[in-house]
Amino acid sequence: MNGPARTTDTTPPLDRETIGAFGPHLAYAKDGRLDTGIEPDKYVKTHCCFCGQQCGMQLKVKDNVVIGVEPWYEFPFNKGMMCPKGIKRYLQQAHPDRLLHAYAKDAGATGGFRAMAYDAAIRQTAEAIDRIQSTHGNDAFAVLSGASLTTEKTYVMGKFAHMCLRTAHIDYNGRLCMVSAAAGNKKAFGIDRAANPWEDILGAGVILVSGANIAECAPITTNYVWQAREQGAKVIVVDPRITPIARTCDLFLPVKPGRDTALFNGILHLMIEHDWIDHAFLEQHTVGFEAVAASVREWTPQRTAEVTGIAVKSIQQAAEWWGTAETSFLCHARGLEHHSNGVKNVMSAINIVLASGRIGRPNCGYATITGQGNGQGGREHGQKCDQLPGGRDLANPEHREYVAGVWGMDPAALPQPGVDAYEIIRKIDTGEIKGLLSLCFNPVVSLPDSHFVRQALEKLDFYVVIDFFLSESARYAHIVLPGSLHEEDEGTVTQTEGRVVRINKAVECPGEARPDWQIIQDIAKALGREQGLTFESPREMFEELRVASKGGIADYSGISYERIEEHYGVFWPCPSDVPDGVPLPGPQGTVRLFEPGSWNPVARGAGPFYFPDGKARLNVTPYVGPAEDVDEEFPIILTTGRVVSQFLSGNQTRRIGPLVDHCPEPRIEMHPRLAARLGIADGDWATAESRRGHCTLRASVVTTIRPDTVFIPYHWPGRKSANQLTIAAQDPISKIPEYKVCAVRVRKADAPPEYAAALEPQQ
Amino acid sequence: MPVPDALEFFIDPGRCIGCQACIQACTECDTHKGQSMIQLDYVDRAHSTQTVPVVCLHCDSPTCAEVCPADAIKRTEDGIVQTARKPRCIACNNCVLACPFGVPKMQTKMNLMMKCDMCYDRTSVGLKPWCASACPSQALAFGTREEMARLRPHAKPVNTFQFGRQTIRTKVNIMVPRDAPTDIVDVTASMHEPTIGREILDDVFMERPDGGDA
Ligand code: SF4
Numbered sequence: 001m002n003g004p005a006r007t008t009d010t011t012p013p014l015d016r017e018t019i020g021a022f023g024p025h026l027a028y029a030k031d032g033r034l035d036t037g038i039e040p041d042k043y044v045k046t047h048c049c050f051c052g053q054q055c056g057m058q059l060k061v062k063d064n065v066v067i068g069v070e071p072w073y074e075f076p077f078n079k080g081m082m083c084p085k086g087i088k089r090y091l092q093q094a095h096p097d098r099l100l101h102a103y104a105k106d107a108g109a110t111g112g113f114r115a116m117a118y119d120a121a122i123r124q125t126a127e128a129i130d131r132i133q134s135t136h137g138n139d140a141f142a143v144l145s146g147a148s149l150t151t152e153k154t155y156v157m158g159k160f161a162h163m164c165l166r167t168a169h170i171d172y173n174g175r176l177c178m179v180s181a182a183a184g185n186k187k188a189f190g191i192d193r194a195a196n197p198w199e200d201i202l203g204a205g206v207i208l209v210s211g212a213n214i215a216e217c218a219p220i221t222t223n224y225v226w227q228a229r230e231q232g233a234k235v236i237v238v239d240p241r242i243t244p245i246a247r248t249c250d251l252f253l254p255v256k257p258g259r260d261t262a263l264f265n266g267i268l269h270l271m272i273e274h275d276w277i278d279h280a281f282l283e284q285h286t287v288g289f290e291a292v293a294a295s296v297r298e299w300t301p302q303r304t305a306e307v308t309g310i311a312v313k314s315i316q317q318a319a320e321w322w323g324t325a326e327t328s329f330l331c332h333a334r335g336l337e338h339h340s341n342g343v344k345n346v347m348s349a350i351n352i353v354l355a356s357g358r359i360g361r362p363n364c365g366y367a368t369i370t371g372q373g374n375g376q377g378g379r380e381h382g383q384k385c386d387q388l389p390g391g392r393d394l395a396n397p398e399h400r401e402y403v404a405g406v407w408g409m410d411p412a413a414l415p416q417p418g419v420d421a422y423e424i425i426r427k428i429d430t431g432e433i434k435g436l437l438s439l440c441f442n443p444v445v446s447l448p449d450s451h452f453v454r455q456a457l458e459k460l461d462f463y464v465v466i467d468f469f470l471s472e473s474a475r476y477a478h479i480v481l482p483g484s485l486h487e488e489d490e491g492t493v494t495q496t497e498g499r500v501v502r503i504n505k506a507v508e509c510p511g512e513a514r515p516d517w518q519i520i521q522d523i524a525k526a527l528g529r530e531q532g533l534t535f536e537s538p539r540e541m542f543e544e545l546r547v548a549s550k551g552g553i554a555d556y557s558g559i560s561y562e563r564i565e566e567h568y569g570v571f572w573p574c575p576s577d578v579p580d581g582v583p584l585p586g587p588q589g590t591v592r593l594f595e596p597g598s599w600n601p602v603a604r605g606a607g608p609f610y611f612p613d614g615k616a617r618l619n620v621t622p623y624v625g626p627a628e629d630v631d632e633e634f635p636i637i638l639t640t641g642r643v644v645s646q647f648l649s650g651n652q653t654r655r656i657g658p659l660v661d662h663c664p665e666p667r668i669e670m671h672p673r674l675a676a677r678l679g680i681a682d683g684d685w686a687t688a689e690s691r692r693g694h695c696t697l698r699a700s701v702v703t704t705i706r707p708d709t710v711f712i713p714y715h716w717p718g719r720k721s722a723n724q725l726t727i728a729a730q731d732p733i734s735k736i737p738e739y740k741v742c743a744v745r746v747r748k749a750d751a752p753p754e755y756a757a758a759l760e761p762q763q
Numbered sequence: 764m765p766v767p768d769a770l771e772f773f774i775d776p777g778r779c780i781g782c783q784a785c786i787q788a789c790t791e792c793d794t795h796k797g798q799s800m801i802q803l804d805y806v807d808r809a810h811s812t813q814t815v816p817v818v819c820l821h822c823d824s825p826t827c828a829e830v831c832p833a834d835a836i837k838r839t840e841d842g843i844v845q846t847a848r849k850p851r852c853i854a855c856n857n858c859v860l861a862c863p864f865g866v867p868k869m870q871t872k873m874n875l876m877m878k879c880d881m882c883y884d885r886t887s888v889g890l891k892p893w894c895a896s897a898c899p900s901q902a903l904a905f906g907t908r909e910e911m912a913r914l915r916p917h918a919k920p921v922n923t924f925q926f927g928r929q930t931i932r933t934k935v936n937i938m939v940p941r942d943a944p945t946d947i948v949d950v951t952a953s954m955h956e957p958t959i960g961r962e963i964l965d966d967v968f969m970e971r972p973d974g975g976d977a
Pocket residue numbers: 048049050051052053054055081082083084085086087218219220
């Protein structure tokens with residue numbers, strides 16, 4: 001992977017004119033939103049749009065404006081708690097930057113885009129799709145979708161691509177988020193969902209948090225962890241930074257980025273050596289232990305320490321606590337998963353869970369913490385490149401036949417699996433893909449090696465973006481269609497625990513904007529291929545999704561809007577029918593997976609795991625280092641992540657004034673020892689350079705990070721974007737990009753960057 | 764309606780994750796919309812992510828009210844020290860300077876002192892204050908003493924503070940380790956768990972993986 005640095009100029013444009021016309025500008029509460037004692041027209045119970053926890057909340061609505069939020073104390077997951085994003089999410093609605101019309105690219109217009117009639121924009125879009133597909137084949141038009149959409153919309157997106165466009169190439173931005181966990185879970189358990197409800201954290205004796213900045217990325221989980229600790233739990237945190245959750249943990253393992261598999265192999269080695277193993281469980285419920293045991297023999301504490309950069313005694317302590325625990329919960333997030341070895345990392349963590357036998361019981365749990373609003377539901381129902389609804393496989397003939405039957409089409413007409421999101425960009429670069437529709441995806445900010453992404457998007461014959469704000473990616477579009485905000489539509493979302501919750505509509509779309517699914521159906525109609533895309537409401541889509549998912553692993557057939565409302569959410573799998581003698585899940589669905597004696601459609605009673613023999617798999621996980629390691633030329637590790645006040649590419653949160661004020665701009669975080677060597681003081685401008693690009697930011701000099709690593713949060717665009725530097729190396733199975741490790745060099749900047757005087761912090 | 768006696772406010776700085784949900788929530792409070800009355804600071808960001816949230820502690824004999832020449836600050840029967848009354852406040856800043864916890868804020872634009880009134884509009888109807896509703900770590904918590912004792916068995920609430928010769932009793936409690944002495948002068952000293960201090964912290968990263976000395 002290591003090669004020469006790029007010589008061409010990789011500096012993104014400042015785009016000042018477009019920013020002037022379309023933002024991001026900051027919204028603050030004013031007028032009706034500041035009036036006190038105002039009586040809202042209604043309180044709408046719904047959930048937050050800004051992370052996979054899906055906090056329950058109530059939106060206060062007056063005259064079609066969301067004027068604020070109110071805690072929803074009864075919702076059991078968060079009981080009224082919210083992070084700053086949830087509290088201020090209402091400021092995204094009735095925002096001055098909101099797109100009220102369709103737009104066409106027009107160099108002569110202010111900001112580069114000219115407002116146009118919605119119908120004409122739909123017509124032009126359909127004509128372009130038709131032209132590209134009839135000239136270059138169906139696969140020459142690709143679709144990128146997102147995991148912050150309701151499950152109903154993700155279902156429609158999959159159906160639109162596979163049935164209407166008949167293109168193989170649809171993928172989604174969960175590719176940057178959840179896929180390593182998904183693939184690892186499928187390989188180990190045969191199912192991809194958090195194994196336990198969060199309640200099980202409360203009773204766990206040892207909590208191991210690996211690569212999850214819980215306090216900033218899943219803030220509500222903090223109270224679960226703290227509460228467990230009040231009751232005596234020991235908390236172990238694995239992270240290259242002392243994040244707020246690590247600050248008071250019982251054991252901190254400062255892993256060198258990219259070395260997680262080595263750590264878990266080393267822990268398993270010690271568990272085996274001390275016989276901290278549940279032999280009966282392994283015997284009865286798993287396969288693969290012998291091979292894994294043999295493979296970790298070489299992972300002595302000494303070797304593990306050398307590779308991971310963690311002290312021997314800390315590794316021993318972790319193994320002892322984990323090995324001898326009565327109850328435990330292991331959770332991980334992108335820190336473990338955003339690697340070219342992401343799936344292996346996940347499987348190595350699962351190995352220590354399975355070896356302990358502590359799963360499928362109260363207070364014994366395992367979960368990945370989802371990131372995006374619908375990180376869970378968004379990856380289940382057919383907008384992944386190889387997937388059909390219900391977690392079914394596009395490559396499986398039986399699955400194709402079942403779904404094609406529900407959709408009323410010939411299974412042979414369904415496309416074969418396509419390629420992942422980044423590969424779609426590569427195919428755009430090579431000219432194989434000529435047209436693109438994106439919804440809920442901001443690739444220019446969120447994909448690695450963004451210089452390459454920008455160059456590729458410029459090559460598209462036709463790019464149509466559906467969005468509520470003109471995202472940085474939409475600036476590359478030929479047509480922009482005004483879509484819907486979370487509060488302008490209804491549906492369901494599946495939150496981090498696997499609980500399906502209801503999103504309720506609070507306000508109507510403004511101007512010519514409309515619900516995303518209507519836009520998609522309008523395009524289908526203009527193409528003359530509206531068959532199967534004539535839904536009149538999200539409820540109707542959900543009813544079809546129930547049928548389409550029935551019998552699959554992600555079975556939603558027993559879930560209804562009413563049942564969700566009645567029970568504060570329903571956990572899938574929730575089949576409507578099971579064979580005689582098998583009990584149906586309780587009113588809340590399947591709350592905990594893998595309980596002894598539980599039935600599932602794959603094992604059919606053979607065991608609790610989702611394989612024909614009902615047994616879980618331990619997978620051999622040989623350690624392989626990151627794709628781009630440090631060397632003399634680029635001697636420092638760059639790792640990236642989030643801050644609590646921003647969400648993903650920031651298209652929404654960089655427009656919300658109070659959130660931007662909290663953390664206006666990204667800083668490059670480094671240890672004082674590294675800073676001293678580089679002659680950089682806190683607050684100085686520092687330039688980080690990788691083989692792919694460079695980025696100048698102010699330095700934040702803190703002892704809470706490994707001295708061999710620098711950290712940059714990734715929510716900002718253009719010249720502030722961490723993804724100018726990151727590498728597009730991907731996991732061979734999950735295709736997740738390696739956001740968490742690449743090699744950089746850092747120096748004190750010669751001068752403040754041009755953007756500092758030209759742009760506001762959020763731009 | 765008065766704030767129910769059984770419901771009390773507890774601050775547990777050891778739990779705080781610095782997320783600022785409390786600050787954002789405070790600006791949603793109907794009694795001072797748009798303004799946060801909460802003080803949240805890093806203790807020493809160069810060396811730790813520890814932050815300390817401070818709301819008004821609602822002193823039994825509020826110094827802020829005692830030094831007010833215009834008698835603008837009232838303590839209601841239920842022990843809540845209210846924000847300055849607009850017609851009376853002369854914006855003299857005495858309270859701002861006198862409060863030992865640095866709570867009152869002068870709104871220069873409005874010529875009015877504003878302070879935390881424990882979301883009187885909410886607490887007086889039995890709801891939790893906004894900050895304690897939202898706080899994801901429950902470093903700010905609102906409930907009964909019994910509930911707190913059950914949920915946090917290793918901590919105890921303290922509401923008597925010694926500042927030199929001045930003893931201050933407050934309505935709001937600060938959670939301290941159960942075996943800690945009761946004279947707590949400043950909230951950071953009351954942290955339930957010590958922060959990972961500079962030394963230890965440097966150690967964590969500087970330890971040689973093989974266990975030898977760096
Ligand atoms: S962003 Fe997540 S933690 Fe914050 S309020 Fe929304 S759902 Fe809750």
